Structures are given as C-alpha cells and as structure tokens.
Amino acid sequence: GENVEQHPSTLSVQEGDSAVIKCTYSDSASNYFPWYKQELGKRPQLIIDIRSNVGEKKDQRIAVTLNKTAKHFSLHITETQPEDSAVYFCAASINQGGKLIFGQGTELSVKP
Amino acid sequence: DTGVSQNPRHKITKRGQNVTFRCDPISEHNRLYWYRQTLGQGPEFLTYFQNEAQLEKSRLLSDRFSAERPKGSFSTLEIQRTEQGDSAMYLCASSFDGQTEAFFGQGTRLTVV
Numbered sequence: 001g002e003n004v005e006q007h008p009s010t011l012s013v014q015e016g017d018s019a020v021i022k023c024t025y026s027d028s029a030s031n032y033f034p035w036y037k038q039e040l041g042k043r044p045q046l047i048i049d050i051r052s053n054v055g056e057k058k059d060q061r062i063a064v065t066l067n068k069t070a071k072h073f074s075l076h077i078t079e080t081q082p083e084d085s086a087v088y089f090c091a092a093s094i095n096q097g098g099k100l101i102f103g104q105g106t107e108l109s110v111k112p
Numbered sequence: 113d114t115g116v117s118q119n120p121r122h123k124i125t126k127r128g129q130n131v132t133f134r135c136d137p138i139s140e141h142n143r144l145y146w147y148r149q150t151l152g153q154g155p156e157f158l159t160y161f162q163n164e165a166q167l168e169k170s171r172l173l174s175d176r177f178s179a180e181r182p183k184g185s186f187s188t189l190e191i192q193r194t195e196q197g198d199s200a201m202y203l204c205a206s207s208f209d210g211q212t213e214a215f216f217g218q219g220t221r222l223t224v225v
Contacts, residue, residue, distance in 0.1 A: 006154070034213060043116075043203070043216040044155065089154045097143060097207030097214055099168065102154030 006103025019077045023090035030092040116217035137206030147203040
C-alpha cells in the first residue's frame with residue numbers, strides 16, 4: 001500500500017548549521033510532495049512543496065530535492081535558527097490538494 | 113479568521129460515549145479531509161469529501177466512525193462507543209480541487225478516559 005518513510009526521527013543541530021531530512025515513498029503515482037512544519041499544539045503548516053516535473057525547488061533558507069527514479073525526496077534547511085525548532089512532516093500525494101500520505105515526522109531542535 | 117476552523121478544540125469523554133466533531137473548511141474549498149494524529153506520528157488519512165460526496169474511506173475508519181458533509185460546506189465526524197485507542201488529535205483539512213495546497217485546522221484533541 002501507500003507508504004512514506006521519513007528519517008531521522010529526531011535531529012539536533014547548532015544554530016547556523018544545516019539540517020537535512022529525507023523521505024522515501026512507495027506509490028509511483030505520487031507526483032506532489034509537500035513539507036509541513038508543526039509547532040507544539042499547533043496545526044501543520046505548509047513550508048514548501050515540489051511537483052514531480054522538477055528536481056529541486058528553493059525558497060530562501062529552505063530547499064527540497066526530488067529523485068523520482070529513486071522515489072526519494074529531501075528537505076534542506078540552511079543557516080538554521082532557534083525558531084526552526086519544530087516537527088517536520090513530509091508527505092506524498094497524487095495531486096496538489098489531494099489525499100496526503102505523511103511520513104512519521106522529524107523533531108528538529110536548533111540549539112542557540 | 114478565514115482559515116479552517118474545528119470545534120471543539122478539546123474533548124474529554126468517558127469510554128463508551130459518543131462524540132461529534134465539527135469542521136468548517138475555507139469557504140470556496142470543495143475538498144475536505146479528516147486525518148487522525150497520535151503522539152509522535154504523522155497524520156493518518158481517515159476520509160475525504162468532494163462537495164457532499166464521501167469519496168474515500170481509510171481501512172482505519174471502523175464502523176464506529178461516521179462522517180458527513182450534508183451541504184458540501186461544514187463536516188462532522190462522529191465516533192460511537194469511544195475506546196481509549198480513539199484518543200488522538202483529529203485534524204481537518206480543505207483544498208480546492210487539486211489546485212491549492214491542503215490547509216489544516218487547529219484540530220480537536222480527544223481524550224477517552
């Protein structure tokens with residue numbers, strides 16, 4: 001069935017360092033890959049997304065890469081700041097706005 | 113606030129009782145999704161509606177769970193004969209027909225005691 005695996009489950013970095021979170025998906029029909037940030041007690045919020053017709057997308061300090069052949073996509077955060085501390089979820093869907101299959105989440109801690 | 117709204121925010125109930133949650137999506141969104149999130153896990157898909165039609169239900173959704181979206185606007189999720197394993201955050205999300213991202217509500221945290 002549809003499945004998304006996410007690693008690592010926890011990640012601790014020093015302020016200013018980079019953080020990388022990796023996901024793999026099983027459904028080859030997936031072609032939309034969003035990343036959500038969830039702060040404690042709050043709703044998941046979209047931070048960046050990528051469609052399968054591109055290999056990389058960047059928005060300021062955040063970038064996402066996609067390898068459709070390997071069914072693998074990654075989130076890269078550069079120059080991390082304490083306010084980046086949160087749980088990050090990757091997800092896969094067959095279209096934007098469609099049913100999302102989420103990874104298990106990565107708890108990112110940025111130490112000042 | 114014109115985002116997705118969920119009520120109540122918190123619900124504590126005794127095992128065996130029925131509970132009902134409400135979700136008000138963004139007004140022009142025709143798709144509405146319910147997800148369940150347990151501590152330390154990603155949201156799990158439960159069911160979704162396109163307008164008033166319920167188009168897909170997860171195998172996770174036992175027959176104690178029922179969802180409705182009678183007029184294609186707000187939706188309700190009812191859990192009958194609650195069990196302790198139903199304790200979770202229930203999230204609602206809405207989108208417009210594959211043309212926008214999914215926007216999430218704040219969730220309803222259910223605790224079954």
